[in-house]
Amino acid sequence: CHIKLHGQRIKLGEIEQCLLNTSISACVIMKWDDDHLIAYVEGCDMTENELYEYCRCYLPFYMIPSMFIRLEKLPRNDNGKIDRKCLPRPDISLLPSVANNTELKRPNNEIETIVHKLWCNILQCDQISIDSSMFTIGGHSLLLMKLYYRYQTTFQLEINTLAITNLFTYSTIIDHAHLISEAISTKKNFEESWFALNLTQAKATFAQERIFLDEQIRFPSKHHNLMYVIPLVYRILSTNDYLSIDRLHRALHTVVAKHRVLRTGFYLDMNGMIIQHCLDINATINDQEPYGFSVININSNVESDEVIKKTINRSDLFDLSKGRVLNCHIVHRHSFCDLSYDEDTLIMGDLIIFTIHxxxxxxxxxxxxxxDLSLAYTNDCSLPVDENVMQCIDSTVYERLMNMTQSHEFWYSQLKDYNFIRSLSLPFDRHCLSTDYRSGFHFVTQIYFDDDISIAFLEYATLNHITPFQLAMSIFYAFLFKLTDGQDDLCFSCLHANRYRTELQNIIGMFVATLPFRIQLNSQWSFENLVKHVQENCLSVFQHTHYPLQYILADFQRNYSNVSFLDTLFELITVSPDINKLSLDGSNLEQVSVEQLHEATYFDVDAVFVYNPTVETGKLLCNIYGSRDVFNETTVNKIGRKLQAVF
Incomplete structure (x- = not known):
C-alpha cells in the first residue's frame, strides 16, 4: 500500500522487499504517529544499526525506517497473516539512538564547505554528513542535475572539466569536492576565457544559421514571420500605485540598449554567408525605433484571447534585414465612455505582449x-552595463575557433551507418515530399498521467540514478519501437540549451542546438537495458553539443530537406516556479498561456513531456503535436492513446 509521510508518497512494500534481501525471514513496515516508519523484523541476526546502514545503501532517505524492532516471531492471525494490531508499541524515546550512532562528519576545507552549503540549500537540510551519499539522504537524479549546474556556475567550471557521470558514481560531498578540485586544476590549463569583442557586424552564430536556413528552406515566405516567433504574454492582476506605459517603453529601450542582439539585423552577403549586424540604439528606420512598441486600445468587453491570437500571429511582426526582431504590444482595455480613462496608466486586465524572433x-x-526589464522599470530606466561582458555576437568568433576534431569523430561514429532518408514507420495519413513547403499547422492531443504513474515515474528515476529526461526518452524509444512495429534503428531530434561556457550563461541570444539521438534497439533488451543504453548515449552526446547540426549534415553530404531525424522531436520540460515571472515595481502580473493560440510546429511529430514538481497532483503530462501536413486529427489522438497505454 501507499502512504504519505512528510510530503513524500511511499510504497511500504518496496521497503519490506528491500529488507527481505537480508537474513531476516519476515518483516512488516508500519507508519507511526504520522511521523515515523517502524520496521518489525522476524528471525534477524543483524543489529538495528546494521539494518539502518543497509537501508541507507539501498533506499532514499525518506524511506528508511526510524526504528527497527526485532522479534522472534511476528504475531499472526488464524489465517497465517501478520496481525498488525498485535504488534508491540514502539518506544519513541529510543528513536534518536540509531541516528545518533552515525557520526555527522563536517567539512574539512573550503571546497567541501561550499559544496556542503549547496547540498543543504538544494536538499533543504542542515544536518548532512560529508560522507553521506546523495541518494541515501533524499536526493535523486533531478537534484543531482541541479547540483551539476550549480557547481559549474559557483566554481566557474567549463562543461568538459567536470563529467556528470562521475557525480552519479561518486555521490558524497567528499567525492564531489575532490572532483571539483580536479576540475579547477584542469581549468587552469584550459583554453583562454572568452571576453567582449565589441563587434557590431559578424557572421551569424551556428544556432542562428540553423534557424535562418530552416525558415527559408522548409516554410513558404508568407509564414516566415510566424514560425519562429517567441510570444510572452502577461496580464495585469493588480497594480501598486501607478503603472505607466511611457515608463515601460523607456525601460524596454534601456534593455534593448544593453543587449545588442535585440536590435540585430540579418542578411545574406555576396558569398551566401549569413551576416548579423547590430543597429545603433538611437538609429531610426523610416522614423521608427529598431524595435516595435505599440498600444492597442480595445473595449472592455472584447475577448482577450482573440486579441492575443491576432497579435502574435501577425505576418508583419519582424523585418530581419532592418533589425526589427522585438515588439512590445500593450493591450489597453477600457470603456470608451469612461471619462476617468488615463491613456498612460495600465489597469487590471490590461495585457503586455512581447513577440521576439x-x-x-x-x-x-x-x-x-x-x-532586466523589471530592474530597468524599478530603477527609473537605468541598468548597469559592463562593456567587458560578452554579447551574443561575440560568441560567433570564438565558436569558430574551437577545435572540433573530437566532436567530428564522435558524430561520425554515431551516424556513419545510419539511413538518413528512411523515415520512421509512423501511421501517416499522407506524405510530404522533401521539396514540399511545410504549413507549420498542427493537431495536438494532451495526455494526463494520474498521481500513481507520476510518483512511480520519479521514484524509478531516483532509485535508478537517472534523470527524468533520460527516463522519458527511454519510454519514448519503447513507444516508437511498438508504434513502428519493431523498427529497431530509431533516431529523432532533441533540443539542448547548449550554453556550454560560463560566459554564455547570462546573455540574451540564441544558442539552442538540435541534436540527433540514435539508439539501435535489441528486441531482447529489458526496459532496464534500454534505460542504461539511453543514459550512456545521453551523457556522451552532451559532451559534444557544440558541434553544429549543419556540420553534422555536411559531414554526410546532407541538407535540411532530406534528413529523417528532423521529422520527429522529443522534449522534456521541467517547470520551475517563477522562472518566467515579471514584476514591475510591485505590480502583480500573471503569465498567460498561448499554447492554444499560437499554432506552429517544425516537425511531423513533437512529443513534449512536461514534469511539474511545483504542483501536488498532475506532475507529469505529455503533449503530442502532429503536423496537419501528414496527419488527420483522429490519428494524432490515436497516437496519444497508444502512448498513454505504454505507461
Missing part, C-alpha cells in the same frame, strides 16, 4: 530579459 532569443533568454 527565435533568431535572437531562446528559453534561457526569457528570465534574463524579464529580470
Amino acid at each position: 527565435h533568431l535572437v532569443f531562446d528559453g534561457i533568454s526569457v528570465s534574463i530579459f524579464l529580470n
Whole structure:
C-alpha cells in the first residue's frame, strides 16, 4: 500500500522487499504517529544499526525506517497473516539512538564547505554528513542535475572539466569536492576565457544559421514571420500605485540598449554567408525605433484571447534585414465612455505582449530579459552595463575557433551507418515530399498521467540514478519501437540549451542546438537495458553539443530537406516556479498561456513531456503535436492513446 509521510508518497512494500534481501525471514513496515516508519523484523541476526546502514545503501532517505524492532516471531492471525494490531508499541524515546550512532562528519576545507552549503540549500537540510551519499539522504537524479549546474556556475567550471557521470558514481560531498578540485586544476590549463569583442557586424552564430536556413528552406515566405516567433504574454492582476506605459517603453529601450542582439539585423552577403549586424540604439528606420512598441486600445468587453491570437500571429511582426526582431504590444482595455480613462496608466486586465524572433532569443533568454526589464522599470530606466561582458555576437568568433576534431569523430561514429532518408514507420495519413513547403499547422492531443504513474515515474528515476529526461526518452524509444512495429534503428531530434561556457550563461541570444539521438534497439533488451543504453548515449552526446547540426549534415553530404531525424522531436520540460515571472515595481502580473493560440510546429511529430514538481497532483503530462501536413486529427489522438497505454 501507499502512504504519505512528510510530503513524500511511499510504497511500504518496496521497503519490506528491500529488507527481505537480508537474513531476516519476515518483516512488516508500519507508519507511526504520522511521523515515523517502524520496521518489525522476524528471525534477524543483524543489529538495528546494521539494518539502518543497509537501508541507507539501498533506499532514499525518506524511506528508511526510524526504528527497527526485532522479534522472534511476528504475531499472526488464524489465517497465517501478520496481525498488525498485535504488534508491540514502539518506544519513541529510543528513536534518536540509531541516528545518533552515525557520526555527522563536517567539512574539512573550503571546497567541501561550499559544496556542503549547496547540498543543504538544494536538499533543504542542515544536518548532512560529508560522507553521506546523495541518494541515501533524499536526493535523486533531478537534484543531482541541479547540483551539476550549480557547481559549474559557483566554481566557474567549463562543461568538459567536470563529467556528470562521475557525480552519479561518486555521490558524497567528499567525492564531489575532490572532483571539483580536479576540475579547477584542469581549468587552469584550459583554453583562454572568452571576453567582449565589441563587434557590431559578424557572421551569424551556428544556432542562428540553423534557424535562418530552416525558415527559408522548409516554410513558404508568407509564414516566415510566424514560425519562429517567441510570444510572452502577461496580464495585469493588480497594480501598486501607478503603472505607466511611457515608463515601460523607456525601460524596454534601456534593455534593448544593453543587449545588442535585440536590435540585430540579418542578411545574406555576396558569398551566401549569413551576416548579423547590430543597429545603433538611437538609429531610426523610416522614423521608427529598431524595435516595435505599440498600444492597442480595445473595449472592455472584447475577448482577450482573440486579441492575443491576432497579435502574435501577425505576418508583419519582424523585418530581419532592418533589425526589427522585438515588439512590445500593450493591450489597453477600457470603456470608451469612461471619462476617468488615463491613456498612460495600465489597469487590471490590461495585457503586455512581447513577440521576439527565435533568431535572437531562446528559453534561457526569457528570465534574463524579464529580470532586466523589471530592474530597468524599478530603477527609473537605468541598468548597469559592463562593456567587458560578452554579447551574443561575440560568441560567433570564438565558436569558430574551437577545435572540433573530437566532436567530428564522435558524430561520425554515431551516424556513419545510419539511413538518413528512411523515415520512421509512423501511421501517416499522407506524405510530404522533401521539396514540399511545410504549413507549420498542427493537431495536438494532451495526455494526463494520474498521481500513481507520476510518483512511480520519479521514484524509478531516483532509485535508478537517472534523470527524468533520460527516463522519458527511454519510454519514448519503447513507444516508437511498438508504434513502428519493431523498427529497431530509431533516431529523432532533441533540443539542448547548449550554453556550454560560463560566459554564455547570462546573455540574451540564441544558442539552442538540435541534436540527433540514435539508439539501435535489441528486441531482447529489458526496459532496464534500454534505460542504461539511453543514459550512456545521453551523457556522451552532451559532451559534444557544440558541434553544429549543419556540420553534422555536411559531414554526410546532407541538407535540411532530406534528413529523417528532423521529422520527429522529443522534449522534456521541467517547470520551475517563477522562472518566467515579471514584476514591475510591485505590480502583480500573471503569465498567460498561448499554447492554444499560437499554432506552429517544425516537425511531423513533437512529443513534449512536461514534469511539474511545483504542483501536488498532475506532475507529469505529455503533449503530442502532429503536423496537419501528414496527419488527420483522429490519428494524432490515436497516437496519444497508444502512448498513454505504454505507461
